[in-house]
Amino acid sequence: MDLKAAFYKQKDELNQLKRDYARLEKRLIKAIKENAADERVQEHLKKIQSLNKKIAEVTGIMNRYKALYEQKQKVIDQQESIIFDLQEQVRKLQWQLDCLNDTRSFDGMTAAEEADAKIAALSDEVARLTAKLETNSTNAGISTAKTAIDQEKRIPNSREKTDLKKGGQPGHEKHEMAPFSDDEITDTQVHELEACPNCGSHNLEEMDCTIKDEYDYKVIVKKIRHRFIEYRCLDCGEAVRCPYNGLVAKNQYGNVIQSMALSLMNLGFVSINRTRKILTGFTTDDITLSEGYLAKLQKRYAKKLLTFVAEVKARMLSLPLLYWDDTVVFVDTTRACMRFYGNEKLALYTAHLHKDLD
8 A cells, every 4th residue: 555545545534533523422412402311421422532532543644644645746746847847858859850950060060969969868867867766775776774665675685594504515525735845844843752641651662654734934023234335436526325225214114014014904904903913912022013103104105005096096987897885984983984996807995984976
């Protein structure tokens, strides 16, 4: 049942209640005139009060349906009015097109070609507004919570329930790392027993050997001192030295530490506070970065990528098909979104303060 039908149904029910009320009111007046017993008068009064209460409830429901219906009808009327005006313009331009001669405009287009272009643009606008009226969660990326009152809410779910347990199923192919070759081995550890774990005897005879390989790594803190030798050219007399290669301060963090911090924050989406703790833990508190340094590091390298980001955006705008997806984040305690743009070859992540089309 749509809003219009619901409104008229409540209206009919209200009219019936008003007729019942009028009949009871006449009976009450008649009973009073006939000096009826008090019980009979009280009975009619109770019925009238009950009907008054029911009329008030039905009136409230009817007014709510009426408001919803009028609000929906107002939006539809506005859209239909715009579509009608555009269709009138299309018909008018079509009539003018039939009457135009073959004279050329300043842009080198004939009047007929200009009219064709206007007709095509207006037709596209009519199609856009018509599609907007029919937009819902099934044909556009909008929330099912925004489904109109008179439309069916559809929540898609293509998954089917099964009795299978989670994870790999019995008989599936097992994937594991291959053992190292002999030239790949960097360290060897031999694990021996000094006594029998069953009886404690030291009289053990070696029979066989089982080999297990293991990947691991060790973080070594380097404290590098750079010496830049200065020279004097015996031919021109100028004092020269080797370039500093990005070393500005008396003591600063190297490229490996900076790249690790940027990878954690940007590829792993790790917060600045946790990035500081992770890097400090890697070096057993030997290197302790500050959160202020990490924030400035992020901003410094972001500025160096502005030209590259502009080139990526220009390339994406030229693609015939561009994908995007986003997730909610907080920027300076403000609700925002982190959005992905790209395809199977390009990827650009950027933050927006709003999730709308602009």
